[in-house]
Amino acid sequence: MPADAGVAVEPVVDEPAAVADLGSERALLVADVHAGIEVGLRYERGVELDSRADDRRERLCELVAETDADRLVVLGDLAHRIAAPEGDEREELESLIRAITDRVPLTLVEGNHDAGVSETFAGRIDVIGPGGGLLGDALGGKGDDADGTRRGGVGVLHGHTWPDPALLDADVICMGHEHPQVRLEDAVGGSRVERAWLRGEIDPAAFVEDSTNADTTSRSADPPELVVFPAFNERSGGTWVNVDGQSFLAPFLPNALPAGDAYLLDGTRLGSFRGV
Template identity: 55%
Template sequence: MTDDTSDSAVRVEPVPGEPAATAAAGGDRLLLVADYHAGYEAGLRSGRGVDVPSRAPDRRERLLALLERTNPDRLVVLGDLMHSIGDPGSAERGELEVLFESFPSTLSVTVVKGNHDGEIETWLVDGSEHGDGPGEVTVVPGDGIAIDGLGVCHGHTWPAREVLESDVVCLGHEHPCVRLEDEVGGSRVERAWLRGRADPVAFRDHDRYGDGVVPLWLEDDARSQPRLVVLPAFNDLVGGTWVNLSDQSFLAPFLPGALADGEAYLLDGTRLGPYDAI
């Protein structure tokens, strides 16, 4: 599954077998991940009384292996880097501090704030300040930013205009999954990618895009709509929206309406076809 357009150099390429993608934008090679949810196990213990051993080391090693495998200039986290909605607990903050100290100093990090990220910008600092971890660390609002034709946002709120003016829009928040059944009634749930055109009808009447600030493609159907790419959650414990079940509600306020001709893909690249017909 590769997202590109005939008139754009923007390419979003999933890393085979992984809930991550690479992209070339702004002169940099990017690694995109979404919904890391550091401290998730601590949240289960405090919120639900469920005692689950921490998988923080596994998450860290998987992400570090991806960085080594893809060699990006910048890591872009599409929201929910941490799990607690308010101030992080000691286990959660400790997990992120160890993670960031493990990053190479040549790596820049951009964190798009998700609905779980609280005031993360007040304590997530550049490694350059203390000699450990990545160089530049920036935290941007959840409605996202555009990086040379690539729009990135979290998905819990309506995207910024500049995001919708991009050629490709990548988001998280949804944790898309599909439930697959076999001939004898067995079933399993797999994380999935969603991909499709952005449907202008879903955005055109929203107040945010009125009063003369509407992206041009919303005004003219002949203009090329951006492609939407919904990333699977990096954290494999968090569950998500089973997109092929009719009784499941989507989390993003603009989904599923904004996803025209939406198709689902497994992490290994298997094309499942229209997500609502699986």
């Protein structure tokens, strides 16, 4: 997947993760870890699966080391339970957060599954609220314009709520929540589902809830790119973006992404996600 011209957000080949150069820091970004998902599936659907908690924790730590990251940023849904974490899920989170923060700082962008996580682990993780924010503001991204307005950098949000309009000041915006997937068919009628990236220019007017009260016109000629991350957790399902009748989860999608490409984890470009 090509990098944005202003800010480098480079996917890690064959992984649902990307690296962002923030100037003063190199950040590893992932979305939708859903720690404790096996516990949730047991109670929600009666499905019994062996826990992959150790695999998730070890792979995240390996990715931090392999990418030489200075920070891990989780784009929402670090946890699976939509409540304060407890029991086995809390134990998984405790172990995961300890393993990561022993190495690098951890920033969580609050997702709809993260209720109580920031409070439970206060002082051990940095938190960005559900509306999102600019990583450059907190982590040393780009400087100010001549008029003092902050411009550029990497914007982050989960995607379950309408975003903070200030994200339109970013060069590139990274989000989770959607868990994009594509269903691919072969010549003999077989099919498979694979996790995918989505990337394209944002329509600023469709990205914010009330565009009449937000400065979207100044970005209309040079809008930021939107990168929709695949879910880190392969058991969390997702939106089949190339199947008719599939509804997007984010309130601003697909309208805020009028044209965008889909990519597989290995970097294969599939073309327009609307026509895969």
